[in-house]
Amino acid sequence: MKPSLTPIEPAARHGRKKLYVSINKKFVLSHLSSAVWLTFSIYLSLPWLKDLSEIVTLPISILIIGGIAYLPGYMNGFLVMSLLLDRQPSFKNPDPDKEVTLLVAAFNEENTIFQTLSYVANQDYKGKIKAIVIDNRSSDNTYCELVRAQKELNLEIKVLKESKPGKFHALNKGLQHVTTEYVISLDADTLLHPSAVRFLVARMESSPEEVCAVAGSMLVRNSRENLLTKIQEWDYYLGIASIKRLQGLYQGTLVAQGAFSLYKTNSVRQVNGWPDAIGEDIVLTWRLLQKEWKVYFEPLAAAFTDVPSNLSHFAKQRSRWARGMIEGLNEIKPWNQPQIYTKYLTGVNLVMPYLDMVYTFFWIPGLILAFFGYFWIVGPMTLFVLPLTILSYGILYMYQKHYVFKNLNLKVRKNILGFFAFILFYQMIMSPISVWGYFQELFKLKRVWD
Known part of the structure; x- marks a missing residue:
């Protein structure tokens, strides 16, 4: 999917008020049909x-x-x-203006980091966006590109260095410097739709108090490379999106993915930040859910990522995802989750x-x-x-x-x-x-x- 550079407004919904069906009834009806x-x-x-x-x-x-x-x-x-x-409930306020901090862990990202930050700088968000980029032992020109971004982009960028290898170390280093109520994690090679941050924050601001995170929607940018990327385009567009919509409906999105998600800063700190795990975003999300908080999904908060274009990299990525799921199950058993929907959703992973x-x-x-x-x-x-x-x-x-x-x-x-x-x-x-x-x-x- 080619990233759009046009900010948008959500379509207004008109007509008679539709019959409300509670989450409990949806859960029961869905199981009965199954x-x-x-x-x-x-x-x-x-x-x-x-x-x-x-x-x-x-x-x-x-x-x-x-x-x-x-x-x-x-x-x-x-x-x-x-x-x-x-x-999907309508936004209570589609134009929030709370100040947010965006964390980017970067390891040898000289070819992508400037473009990623330029898309952040072009957001139509009315509030202030602070970017904290953590250079995690890069050996290329990542730092030079960050200095260039500080000079050329209309964006407040703070650059930190983390000597310990590992994305979780980098993100936790950045978390120490966050002073805003909300923090967004973003991969260094991910491009944001110009309204992505606005919709992500709008969903959080429109949600109940117990919602502590909102996962963004990931789409494939490089689907034209070969057959493997063409297949993954449909996986993201249909497969992953459908699962996240299902989980979001039952208030327990199981992965607020590190590539693009928003969290309440204090909630992340209460579970001691990102864990030392190959699926650090999976384990973090499950720890948040265990605290009786809820995690939502916002399909309009779109971001574009490059997926693996060869079978070797694809196998490493997806085996890592499978391994991360097992890490989460080992740490937090489904029956230990406090909410019935989350028990079920994490329990599905057991099979x-x-x-x-x-x-x-x-x-x-x-x-x-x-x-x-x-x-x-x-x-x-x-x-x-x-x-x-x-x-x-x-x-x-x-x-x-x-x-x-x-x-x-x-x-x-x-x-x-x-x-x-x-x-x-x-x-x-x-x-x-x-x-x-x-x-x-x-x-x-x-x-x-x-």
Whole structure:
């Protein structure tokens, strides 16, 4: 997605007041619809279950089919109904003016840091924005670019140096110098839509007091590079966005991503800042949720990032995400989360390793067997998962296009090849990479960021 340079106003909503459905009712209705779909799926799968059990026994058959069809179908059903019931509240004040501080941890970012800060300087936010950039042992010309930004940009920039390696060290160093009520974390290679900060703060200002963080919306900037980036464009536009909308609806967005999120400064300090973890933003968010605070998601607060353009970097990034999820589960068990919605949302992560392992060790080999005429695992019944998946993506596509992109003066790029590759092959790439991330954390292998 090409970044827009045009500030925008949110579209006014007119017409009769719509029927209000409480979060509790949305939660129950979504689970009921999922249960209906699950019952239907089990009924349809009985012949498949019978045939497979003659080969690998009934318990193993249930384990395999449960990971391929039952649980994914239930989760997709819950997602679809939740998205249909979701209504993003209007901003109470779309033009806030509270002073905010923006933290940027930079390690060898000479090619991107000036442009990143220039987009910050061009925000349409009415309040003052302070930028604190922490140079984390850069060996290139990052510092020179920061000095140039201080001279040329209409932005207050404070440059700090942190000798300890690690993004969490850099962010915590910057946190010590924050004096504003709100602090925003931003990656050094991420570009902000000109209204991004305004919408992020507006969502916080329009939220209940117990909301301590708001995650921004990440979009792909370099989707034209190759097929892998084209696929990731749809993952960010549909997959990640749909999950964040679901979690935001139930007031427990599980990752206020470090790439672009807003936090209440005192809340971050109360949990001792960013932790020493490969998924520091995941663990930080879960610590905040454990304090009985809530984390929201604002789809209009858009930022643009470059995604990995080769399989090696993609594998390192996504295995790191999977490993970060396990770090969070190890530190804070879902049953220790104080809010029912957060218990459920973090509890879903407990089954993700199971789903990824079933997909990796059974579905992919089953797909290979199907090409040779053996439909023991992958057969016609597996196609019943596709309609609900396409439906959920279709709902989100229309929302993203008409509510988010239209309001942000953005256009959805034509990327048909990437879409079909995303639907058909993305999970075949992601599940084995995630499994590798789980094993990395299980055996405490060396952390790899690059």
